[in-house]
Amino acid sequence: MAKDKAKKPRRPRAETPKGFRDYFGAEVSARNAMLATIAEVYHRYGFDPLETAAVETLEALGKYLPDVDRPHAGVFAWQEEDDGDWLALRYDLTAPLARVAAQHRQELPTPYRRYAMGPVWRNEKPGPGRFRQFYQCDADTVGAPSVAADAEICAMLAETLEAVGIPRGDYIVRVNNRKVLNGVMEVAGILDPADQDRFEHERGIVLRAIDKLDRLGEDGVRALLGAGRKDESGDFTEGAQLSDGQAEIVMGFMAAGRETGAATCARLRELVQGAETGETGVQELETIAALLDAQGFGPDRIVIDPSVVRGLGYYTGPVFEAELTFEITDEKGRPRQFGSVAGGGRYDDLVKRFTGQAVPATGVSVGVDRLLAALHARGRGGAEAHGPVVVTVMDRDRMADYQAMAAELRGAGIRAEVYLGNPKNFGNQMKYADRRAAPVAVIQGEDERARGVVQVKDLVLGARIAEDATLEEWKARPAQYEVARGDLVTEVRRILAGGTG
Template identity: 80%
Template sequence: MAKQKKQPRPKAQTPKGFRDYFGAEVTARAEMLIQIAEVYHRYGFDALETSAVETVEALGKFLPDVDRPNEGVFAWQEEDDGDWLALRYDMTAPLARVFAQHRNDLPTPYRRYTMGPVWRNEKPGPGRFRQFYQCDADTVGSGSVASDAEICAMLSDTLEAVGIERGDYIVRVNNRKVLNGVMEVAGVLDPSDPAKFEAERGIVLRAIDKLDRLGLDGVRALLGEGREDESGDFTKGAGLNADQAEVVIGFMEAKRATGAETVARLRELVQGSDMGIEGVAELEEIAALLDAQGYGPDRIELDPSVVRGLGYYTGPVYEAELTFEILDEKGRKRQFGSVAGGGRYDDLVKRFTGQTVPATGVSIGVDRLLAALDAKGRLEKAAQGPVVVTVMDRDRMADYQSMVAELRQAGIRAEVYLGNPKNFGNQLKYADRRGSPVAVIEGADEKANGKVQIKDLILGAQIAENATLEEWRERPSQFEVPRDQLVAKIHEILDEQGEANGQ
């Protein structure tokens, strides 16, 4: 009888393009989501939570950098009815489906915010993952550009609420109607036949959206025949001739010192295009509305280089860029870049209803925003661990559990050591590894005398590292207190630790 082949063990590794998040990271993200939600809620937006799975038909084909249906999403076909389902790649397509499905029960305009993970089946790279968190806010049912101005103002307030100081970011605003007007002037858009040159326009949009990464030369190559990247991969270009490409480049370079000057230059570029003139007028109105609310060019500015890569935008588009410098993995200075973006998408709900429903919204990349705060030194590297009650006698586990119950009821994070209690040193090593601020010790003698030992682990570590013997005696890090003073003494130590850390 042949010997049965032993099955290899599965590899303990994260799938490519995904990552795991641990305690402090999860806590920081949760706190940020609360801060963002508070701003959204203050602006009158209601929470909505949609399914992580949508039909491929409902999601549509709007992802950037993809040319085939279902590419860019994680999709599968149901066995029973043959329907294709997919993990959502953003929060906007599900909103369009929800509004179309429940429009008779929802107020119009409908203002909602949502937050959660999205999935994109794209090539992963440094800092580019296939699963990431987004936090969106959208207004559905208002065609007024006042709703676009409101989204921009809210985005500015949100960045400041989470800790991005004024001067470290800029919200940049443009209008896809202006760009469409430029493409009409350049001869790659025919208003009488919107489908004509559709593929070329898509490539132009994606090329302009990559200006910050590729520079003008890289964009110019994509507007023409195409571009080969450092890995040897070739990206097909839009096939524009030199004159056509220069019209688009002129649009990208239209930004001037003031918003009024930028608008004047854009109006020159779109002469002959009714759609372009309409877009310029909308930009003027947005700028006036923001100015009336006190949002000047130090926070929000007009910038023609903003186009957004997704294909469903129909009017104003906006992007939040962090302007401070960080060091990359090679020690080179670079700006952090975009952390949020959005725009108007008046045709998305129409796919379901057949009727145009105006909508506009913004999406914040939560993971990128957390990385930005970390780069600025505004995130705690490690969350404080729980108070650890050590186990001196395993037969007295009920006593130790009683202690942690008292601490938890007093609002103090606490746990009993549940490993092998034989080696007390290992218990303190465990507490250190957990980042515990305090350890509680009650042996047989302490129990008999109604006492408990409380060890300030933070102060103890500082003294052991820096202090002389005399200073050790002056600043004890371990205290013996009556058992009924356990909670009060730990509160006192935690308060002192918080003051020492500037909290």
Template identity: 55%
Template sequence: MSDKNKKPQKLKARLPRGFVDREAADIRAANQMMETIREVYERYGFDPIETPLFEYTDALGKFLPDSDRPNEGVFSLQDDDEQWMSLRYDLTAPMARHVAENFQEIQLPFRTYRAGYVFRNEKPGPGRFRQFMQFDADTVGAPGVQADAEMCMMMADTLEALGIKRGDYVIRVNNRKVLDGVMEAIGLGGEENGGRRLNVLRAIDKLDKFGAEGVKLLLGEGRKDESGDFTKGAGLDDQQINRLMVYVLLNQFTELEPVRGANPSSLEYKSIPDGRISEFVESNKGVVDGLKVHFGHANLAREGIEELRMIAELVEAAGYDRSRIKIDPSVVRGLEYYTGPVYEAELTFDVTNEKGEKVVFGSVGGGGRYDGLVSRFMGQPVPATGFSIGVSRLMTALKNLGKLGQDEVLGPVLVTVMDGDVESMGRYQRFTQQLRTEGIRAEMYQGNWKKFGNQLKYADRRGAPIAIIQGGDERAQGVVQIKDLIEGKRLSGEITDNAEWREARVAQEVVPEAELVAKVKEILAAQAEDRRRAKGV
């Protein structure tokens, strides 16, 4: 067979792995949620900026090119000047580059927010995507922890503005200086122990998932899961593990008790019955006092503890009690660039996971102080603190609570087409534009107008509340028929063709063309009132 007679190969439509298409309901829900977040951030005096999707690869910091194609973790390409560029991995590094590049023009402290997609060149899996949206807020140029305290308060206000009630969330706060000081005190200081410190952070970060005993195993030789897979541990000895467990669990008073006959400043980690209350943990101030007694001898830890004390006093003075913002030594945050306070927004209500088990929903965002990130570009100290919300995860939480996507979006008013001549089409288009000019969502039917039943089926699929009809008889009289499709369904069921339409005539009115818009507004208002009544509002 000649090439000319070969059938062209049909192109296969396929979505790239790790990416998703978003549809109308999801987009509207996200827009609704982000508008609420934006209102809170604006109220706190933050202003928006927008950075491009691409940055020079070396600006991303952690992902400096160390091979011919620096694609580890990020998507990269080479520009025509042979410089590597990468799709942004988060929103923080581009913001840091923006601040450094425009430092002379920017007013410090620089308070900014932005939302946008970020990209991870990682193996996709269930619920793990290569493109997802974040919503960040940052303060650059504010060295005091009042900026960190304000971030925590803004996070709490944001969750409540989205409809998450008190008791269903908590903002947990810690300070990396304290943990770094503790690790230094047990012999894990210095660059040579960087890898072991990272393993310790990862182990502590699993507290919610594996519990205290699981963390203890990960700090030691390692942990075997239910499937038999073994995770190698940090390799600490019993004394080091015990010291870290006291630190991590100081906030969870049922896990601690003083060692009898020992100095009262010495606590030993034990699994003990619920109800045994440590003297230190009844308030944020109490947790800070406990940290000072047990870990305040190291300079770095002492500095971090005093910063936590300041945060605790600031949030309490502003009316945020421990049920909303909680000092919690178990918060570590995985990123290495944090240099001081770290915080996490956690939703505390139960959801059912894919295995049918009841689990706490968990974290929807977090952040902390990163005083070294902007400084990389500047050669001088530039303090900064910030917070990032995982938009998709927070949307899932709000849908679980019935707080998002509940408002039904009405379909457009449909102007039907009874005649296809130019003059008639012009009239139908004029009716459509009159409705749109008055702020009413409307469209003129664009399909095969000769089968009127198809137009009504289309109106039903689109959720159209009203249909406008004008045939030759109505045109001669200068009137239009207005059909309340919602009421019509209730009264007569589905109408499938023109003959049925002519016979039924339910929920249908004839008005002069000049009264078209007013009558449509009246019907839409009545439909809205019916919906309110149905919801009991």
């Protein structure tokens, strides 16, 4: 019998896990630049930075994600072997803040204003443009009960969008109040003020249904308020089982928007009449509208919109969402609006989970990856990021000379590197410079060294000329020329500033 061949160990597949992606140089640089811009706005409003661990206890995170049908309410969690505690990757930056505010409440100022930036993880079904890891950029005020704090967050959100390159007219910040929605649900008979746990399941479905109005339309939301909805793939989503009369009350709430904030609030008062919580919510919306108007934030930037509810379950008062209003083309060539890029609201009960005492809080979260994608879709992603200046190697025995050139450039604040591959084929060195998006290549062979010069190759100009310039322009604007060795830094700096040879 033939001897079984020993099985070779299986090689791991070189692929990212489903729902995750890698980010390369230009993407990371663009994100960092955006984060710096956002941080500057937050800092100007008086917020301080905070970094928390990526991992929290599952107990501390709580169960507030809308995707409640997945294990552990949509978080990545595992159990420790030694003590049996459950840990999880944070699903947002707000739940960790609640833990920090409770844990360090004796040392922190009140109100505590902080901003945080970093990746979060959600164990949700991935899809086109929907990843399980993404960046958020948050700002929150903990310890301020006045809705002036909510108005300030909305104003800061509008200024943030404009600072990163979204002009007025291309975005709108929509504001609503969960108390108003609770009042509507009380009128509809699916919220009992004396027993908040009653109808909790139905209310959760209603919240998620309203939050999908833009995507599903009125008919889709109405189906989810009733028996349920089957999507194009055949998957069925359970409905809230509301009667036609109950559903009409909720649908009327979503259609309460009017031309002015005052008119919208007047309509909402009619809908929540007799529900004390709802009437309080309308009063808060009126106050927010007045505060924003006093600061010059009119309806071209911020509006009262009853259709905004936010999916997370911990919101208790005002909620807001920033939507980009311009059209883009989807993967099938169909026009559609880009949609939401930021949102937040008041969550007065989140810290209370730890302390037993009510601690008011409000905040906003910006979806950085979506905002970057929006800028790219509008052609506003900024100039293409350049790579480093590449010092080529003509003689491997003169590596010290080439390293000295790179060191001089770096000392002048210019990003530079020496080619460290096999220098035998000069063409490969230039291909490398192209792949690195290098703006300049520096060349010095034995002849140039003897004459005390270097060859400077303007790769950006060379590529532009190769694409669309005439022969006369080639002669008038050479992309490669000699300069004195001592003028290397000056010449490279001039090219990077937009000069020509």
